[in-house]
Amino acid sequence: MKKKTKDKEEMENDRRSGVAAGKVEATARSQILLLLLSLTLRFSVLTKTALAFIQFSLIQEMAEGALFDVAKGIIGIAGKLALQEVALIWGVNDEINKLEETVKTISSVLKDAEAQAKQHNGEAIKNWLQTLKDAMCDADDLLDEISTEALRREVMTCDKKAKEVRIFFSKYNQLAYGVRMGHKVKEMRERFDAIAAERIKFHLEERSEEEQVRHKARRETHSLSHAGTVIGREDDKEAIIGSLLDPNAKENVSVLAIVGIGGLGKTTLAGLVFSDEEQIKKHFELKVWVCVSDNFDVKIIVEKILESVTRKKPENLEMDTLVTCLQNEINGKRYLIVLDDVWNEDREKWNELQKILMGGAIGSRILVTTRSELVAKITQPMQLHVLKGLDKQHAWSLFEKMAFEEGKEPKNESFVKIANEILKKCVGVPLAIRTIGGLLYFKKSEIEWSLFEKNKLSKIRQNESDILPTLMLSYDHLASHLKQCFAYCSLFPKDYMIDKSNLINMWMAQGFILYEEDQRPEDVGDEYFLDLLWRSFFHEVEKDELGNISKFKIHDLMHDLAIQVTGSDCTTINSKVKVIKEKTRHVSFGDTLYSSSEIPNSLYRARRIKTFLLPCQLDYIPEYYNMKSNDSTYSEIIASFKFIRLLDLHNTGIKTIPSSIKKLKHLRYLDLSRNGDIEMLPNSIVKLYNLQTLKLSKCKNLKELPKDINKLINLKFLEIDGCSDLTHMPNGLGQLTNLQTLSRFVMSKGRIDSVPKSNSGLKELERLNELKGNLSIVNLKQIKDATLEYKAANLKEKQRIDRLHLNWVEEDINETGASYDDMSLEALQPHINLKALSLERYGGVIFPHWLVSLTNLVQFKLDSCKKCQYLPPLDQFPSLKIINLSGLDSLEHISDLERDNSDSLFYPSLEILDISDCPNLKGWWRGRRDSLPSFPRLSNLDIRDCPQLTSFPLFPYLESLSLGNCSLKQSLERMMINKTSGNLPSIASSSSSTIVAPLSKLSYMCIEEMEEALPKECLRNLISLRTLSLHECPLPQGMRYLTALQDLDVRNSEVVDLSNDWDEMEWQGLTTLLSLDFNQLPKLVSLPMGLQYVSSLQNLQIRECSSLIAIPEWICKLISLQYLSIWDCPNLESLPEGIGALTSLQTLVIEECPILLKRCKKQIGEDWHKISHIPNLYLSQQEEPEEEPNEEAKEPARQNWDLIKTFGCCNCSTQQLTHCQNWQKVILLGELNQITMP
Structure with missing residues (x-):
């Protein structure tokens, strides 16, 4: 690892020296390079034996075998003309020739070193190697110090402070520096000479150099298509789904366990079941996935379940509060909870968790995956599904996909026989098949396969309960540069979604990535990632909206392997590990640090x-939940870790960055993101000349960047999205030509001629053509003289930018003239590779000519473009999937062109269309059209606050529809007509083109503020609709046709009278309804009679129905009812006797119902006997705030803070509590970790 870092630094500095020729004085440059060369010569000779032992021992402090790449790099450096010039200046050209020959000799003995490593296990070689490792690490730091000094001199040369330059480069300083560094190098040489004297005892022999091929990333379509292939688990999936949906199971909550050895695919199988669209999604109201892993902490598991359900992180809550909040969310609902990778053998812990989860509705299930049958039996499962290895046919099918190129599978009998012998060693375990297959993919001949089978695989003692030896073999065959990259991933928690780009930046910071002068290290890092993904060291990739891989996971067995091979070099601090060894190099806090x-x-x-x-958990905690710390902590870190290369202080609450941070001269990666109290960075930070990554995202109070930021000459990634208070960008930013990530460019507000010279303009972007990913330019001007500056940004040459967001300053655009915006936007032409374009507050009327050339667009967004009258013609863009339109006051029609009757598809790839706040939008085209085209792939449509909209293209294949304050009745009716005439286009699928009934795929619908009810004919087609929300709109007729409906929400209507609007037949058709919510219905006097026939109902909530006076006696017919909540129904007088017959009722909530609460008082209320049998009762009445007390009177409230009972939906805000004084009586409906005690 360290040797590879040395080589990378040599190559980088040599490259920089060539680029900076003429900037750095020849003498100084020669001095630096010669010192670097001399040190390299000494310790590189010794690493051959280091490789031997490292590959033998798993308890090492470096990733295995980095020698070949290091040797190759040294040979290249030694032959460079610049170094030859150095040799001539110092008179040591003979030394350079010797270096080159020595390194070639090293290359020739590598194979023998590797072979001997597996035979030696004595203390002598262990002690020798440990001494060598320490020396290599120290040498690596010395090399980096020399390299940093060279960078410093380069920066100083470019500085205009001539006096400082002259002093710095005086002969005295040169001499002093040379003497000082020469002394360090001499000591290092003597140290390595002493180590070298012992290497003779290992008797390493030269062998002919075996060519090593560094495999480039394969075509993504090939590598990724097989990476996620699941073969041979269809029967297992159907069996588990059958058990989960078993109608004969009588328990409210029951457990099913999947048991099998590591690598069989238990998690994958559970994932297939969990994501099933046809049966599981329709059956369960809630689905939760929790990775448990080694630490079965009931509180942590409850927190994870609650976070999944509420989509909020519960922080620092007491256990009782957590349980109350969780039960309020899940009780009475049919849920599926997957507990993945469970190791707990403590029955008491399991019983504690199970008791908390027992309030689910009938049919709720907990699915457990575990390697241990004992663990599974502790959960008392209704069924134990023992997962076996793949049968021979499926195993061969998977092996074929991984080991051979398509169409190049072996045909001759002997080759197939060898392949089958290798496959036997995998014992049907998919992970082993993938890793071995991925390894053999690069061995093309039968001879190579035969040698592998006889010499490598035959030595593995494999058994069916442990595939780690097979995985270790795959690891052993990784290229050295991949080994250290993989081992580094042990720092992340199990089951953590790792950000791919961030990981590559981390690899770069540690010097793990080797690259040529014509390569970008991050591109090479991407190849490393794809290689590890292909070989199944990584899996479960997640893609962003543009189709790029953004995140991934590591299989838990692979995570175990990473921990094993990295030894004490990488340490994760947790409840089990509290002591850190002095020679530890990389430390992580896993997922917990408060x-x-x-x-x-x-x-x-x-x-x-x-x-x-720092912990990965801090990525998701809101900014106001900073880790508890103080500024002295960071000063101590800086003082203690002077060799640090990656420093993560995100979301720690730090307010001031110590100026002493400049001492971290080796630092490459600094994360200060999500620290909202940081306002300024010390200018001393610009002395971090090696810094590559600076993360400042969501530092919302940060006012400006360092004024001398141009001195960060190695800065590549500057993340400042969410820094809303930034006022400008500093001058000199454009000199950072290596910059690749600049998520946000802030222009100064005001006229261009009034902007201070210290603030940069868009011209700073001119030379930043390496920028990639996202770029947001904010505060663009709507003035005449902006065009020339905008053109100077040279966006057209930035071909690696995927997303471009252009934001104009908020001002009265009527005073500026729209033509200026037209011209300025024309000047901001991006490269045609752009995939996402967003325009905010653009004041122009027309769009630029270049927009129609962006045929690679995937997403197009317009926001608050007040003068926009129509959209550019995008209907034939082949890749466009997402359109968002909002706040377009002048938009009357989407298109000003008449569509021809061509056979080409209308918006062929569009999947998501979101239109809101367009008050004058009338339709897609001007005039009435006899026929309307259909969106062939539109799955999600959301239209709100477009009151004049009447005409719209057809959308027969929707899966989600949200309409608010608009009407698409005409389109809905036309679709019903076209249904019978066959005018709708077919959907192309992988198998065939099929015709489906309009809206038959729709599963979610939300209708708000509509004057007309949905057409009855439309409801007939909604055979897949599971969720329906009706807000401020009439009730439709034909509800009985919604045979798949599970959730119904009716609210905020002054006109709805459920007792009259629907007859009993409508309710009787809702045979699958599980949850019903009546909210803010002032005309609701009593529950509708037909509701008594909905025997499937499990969850009933009645809120703010002021006219409701009684709950009917027939409520006893709701035999499946598990959860009943009545809130703010002041005229509700009593509960019926029939409520006592609801034997399934688990939870009753009554709030803000003064009459009813009085009758339900414990033991003494008239209705207490009707509800006393219900397990979970929550009865509360908010009391009126008392008169404001004085300061002295407030103190008892503070003392009684712990007495507050917490409950409910976690919505109570701090502001709501500032006037509450009687804390002992208040029942908060909020989340304590969002509340500050007044």
Whole structure:
């Protein structure tokens, strides 16, 4: 690992020296390079034996075998003309020739070193190797120090402070520097000479160099198409689904366990079941996935379940509060909870968790995956599904896909026989098949396969309960550069979704990525990632809206392997690991750290720390939940870890960055994101000359960037999205020509001629042509003289930018003239590779000519473009999937062109269309059309606050529809007509083109503020509709046709009278309804009679129905009812006797119903006997606030804070509590971690 870092730094500095020729004085440059060369010569000779032992021992502090790449790099450097010039200046050209020959000799003995490593297990070689490792790490830091000094001199040369330059480059300073560094190098040489004297005992022999091929990333379509293939699990999937949906199961909540050895695909199988669209999604109201792993902490599991259900992180809540909040969310609902990778053998812990989860509706299920049958039996499952290895046919099918190119499978009998012998060693385990198959993919001949089978695989003692030896073999065959990259991933928690780009930046920071001068290290890193993905070291990739891989996971067995091979080099601090070894290099806090006081003191004694990584949990906690710490913590970190290369301080609450941060001269990666109190960065930060990644995202109070930011000459990734208070960009930013990520460019407000010279304009972007990913330019001007500056941004040459967001300053555009905006936008022409374009507050009337050339667009967004009258012609863009239109006041029609009757598809790829706040939008085209085209792939349509909209293209294949304050009745009726005439287009699928009934795929519908009810004919087709929300609109007729409906929400209507609007037949058709919510219905006097026939109903909520006076006696017929909530129904007088017959009722909530609450008082209320049998009762009445007390009177409230009972939907805000004084009586309906005690 460290040797590879050295080689990378040599190549980088040599490249920089060539680029900066003429900037750095020849003498100074020669001095630096010669020192670097001399040190390289000494320690590179010794690493051959290091490789031997490293590959033998799994308890090492470096990733295995980095020698070949290092040797190759040294040979290349030694032959460079620049170094030959250095040799001539110092008179040591003979030394250079010797170096080149020595390194070639090293290359020739690598194979022998690797072979001997597996035979030696004595203490002598262990001690020798440990001494060598320490020396290599120290040498690596010395190399980096020399490299940094060279960078510093380059920066100083470019500085205009001539006096400082002259002083710095005086002969005295050169001499002093040379003497000082020469002394360090001499000591290092002597140290390595002493180590070298012992290497003779290992008797390494030269062997002919075997060509090593560095495999480029395969075509993505090939590598990724097989990476996610699931073969041979169809029967298992159907069996588990059958058990989960078993109608004969009588328990409210029952457990099913999947058991099998690691790598069989238990998690994959559970994932297939969990994501099933046809049966599972329709059957369960809630679905939750929790990775449990080694630590079966009931509180943590409850937190994860609650977070999944509420989509909010519950932080620092007591266990009782967590349980109450969770039960309020899940009780009475039919849920599926997957507990993945469970290792708990403590029956008491399981019983505690199971008791918390027992309030689910009948049919709720917990699906457990585990490697241990004992663990499974502790859960008392209704069924144990023992997962076996793949049968021979399916195993061969998977192996074929992984090991051979399509169409190049072996045909001759002997080759097939070898392949089958290899396959036997995989014992049907998919993970082993994938990894071995991925390894053999690069061995093309039968001879190579035969040698692998006889020499490598035959030595593995494989058994059916442990595939780790097979995985280790795959690891052993990784290229050295991939080994250290994979091992580094042990720092992340199990089951964590790792950000791909961020990981590559981390690899770069540690020097793991080797690249040629004509390559970008991040591109090479992407190849590394794809290679590891192909070989199944990574899996479960997640893609962003543009189709790019953004995140991934590591299989839990692979995570175990990563921990094993990295040894003490990488350490994760958690409840089990509190002591850090002094020679630890990389440290992570896993997924939990609440206070800096939890950082063990032993960490500060590990002076060679290269990585300090904070918990991944902090990525998701809101900014106001910072880790508890103080500024002295960061000063101590900076003082302790002077060799650090990656420092993560995100979301720590830090307010001031110590100026001493400049001492971290090795630092490449600094994460300060989500620290909302940071307003300024010290200018000393620009002395971090090696810094590549600076993350400042969501530092919302950050006012400006360092004025001398141009000195960060290695900066590649500057993340400042969410820095809403930034006022401008500093001058000199455009000098950072290596910059690739600049998520946000802030222009100064005001006229261009009034902007201070210290603030940069768009011209700073001119030379930043390496920018990629997202770029947001904010505060564009709507003035005449902006065009020339905007053109200077040179966006057209930035071909790697995927997303471009252009934001104009908010001002009265009527005073500026729209033509200026037309011209300025024309000047901001991007490259045709652009995939996403967003325009905010654009004041022009027409769009630029270049927009129609952006045929690669995937997403197009317009927001608050007040003068926009129509959209550019996008209907034939082949890749366009998402359109968002909002706040377009002048938009009357989407298109000003008449569509021809061509056979080409209308918006062929569009999947998501979102239109809102377009008050004058009337239709897609001007005039009435006899026929309307259909969107062939539109699945999600959301239209709100477009009151004049009447005409719209057809959308027969929707899966989600939301309409608010608009009407598409005409389109809905036309679709019903076209249904019978066959005018709708077919949907192309992988198998065939099929005709489906209009809206038959619709599963979600929300209708708000509509004057007319949905057409009855339309409801007949909604055979897949599961969720229907009706807000402020009439009730439609034909509800009985919604045979798949599970959730119905009717609210906010002054006209709805459920007792009269629907007859009993409508209710009787709702045979699958599980949840019903009546909210803010002032005309609701009693529950509709037909409701008594909905025997499937499990959850009933009645809120703010002021006229409701009684619950009918027939409520006893709701035999499946599990959860009943009545809130703010002041005239409700009593509960019926029939409520006592609801034997399934688990939870009753009554709030803000004064009459009813009085009758339900415990033991003494007239209705208490009717509800006393219900397991979970929550009865509360908010009391009126008392007169404001004085300061002294407030103190008892503070003392009684712990007495507050918490409950409910976690919506109570701090502001709501500031006037509450009687804390002992208040029942908060909020989440304590969002509340500050007044």
